[in-house]
Amino acid sequence: MLKKFIFLILFFYFLILFQTSFLSRFFIFLPNLVLIVIILINFFEEQKSDFGIFAALVGGFFLDIFSEHFFGYYFLISFSFAFFIKFVIKNYIQFELNLKL
């Protein structure tokens, strides 16, 4: 579990460097890749897992570091997305369980 968290921290760090240094040479308007990854993690992870929340915490922190906004700006955005997705999935979406008997 700890390895997973460390991997996520490093992944977000290098993803944001890749976005701000490499991809910014090609695109003027670039979508926020970190935010997209946070949304995808929260959408596809298990309902009971808190990994998406942790991803929102780490991703929001790195986005705040490399942005000109106040600290907490992206953190609040990513947290809002994570909670909103989890809330919607928990209350309004049901997954079918296919078991081969």
Add this chain to the structure above:
Amino acid sequence: MKFLKRKRFGLFNKKEEKFFSKPTFTTNRLKVGIIVLIIMSFFLLNLPSFSQRIRNFFYIISEPIQGWLWQKGGGLFDFFDWLSKAKRVWQENENLKLENQELIQKSIEFEQLRRENDVLREALDLGLTGEFELIISDIIGREIAEDYLIIDKGSEDGVAFGFPVITQQKSLVGKVIQVYETTSKIQLLSSENSSFDVKIFEKEIYGLVRGKGSFNLSLEFIPREQELNVRDKVITTSLGGNFPKGLLVGEIKEVKKSDIASFQEAVLEPGFDSRKLDYLFLITNF
């Protein structure tokens, strides 16, 4: 602290045991603690000096990686940019080639018009248009025999057999010997089949000019006693009715006089240079 000590040593009473044994309490306390910690962290992080330090720290450790990525990104961007531009440049090059060809064509047409205009202006200055009725024509070819030219005017343009042909400088070139619908054939003075009466300019000396082929002319049947000089100009007369009088035929280049012959002969240089001819005038009435 008292209840924690009691909890550690198992000294809770039943009421306390029941309360603390609920799993939700610990979980809720942890969540509240994390939220409080986060909020406090944000206040701390947003302190100007602290936020600057922490961002500075990350920028310092990220600088080498960011620099490398920026450089590589630039290289790759330049490559793709070159690829896209190469195609555009190739297309532009093709368009420019086409435009260039069109411009060259226009330039040629313009040059032809300019030369035609110069010729007409010169003809006008010499009073040709007032003296004769003329048809202007372009030379479009030369016969293999060299002493015949083909022009771009024919019977459709009013050309008829025997029309004298002159240059804009009023020099005699020859006459029309064959007329087609859109083209005509001109026999030059130098043709071996050509002979006509002439006169030495400003002298009462008459003779006959005969073509010798290959642009050569000779002046014949001049009595021995008549004085001919090199550079004397030879003009047409109205004798024979082939050409109007007063047209320049050429000038004497060499005089050949023999003691035994009763006539003297001269070599003439034609008044035109066939290599420089572009436009010719056909005299329709004289």
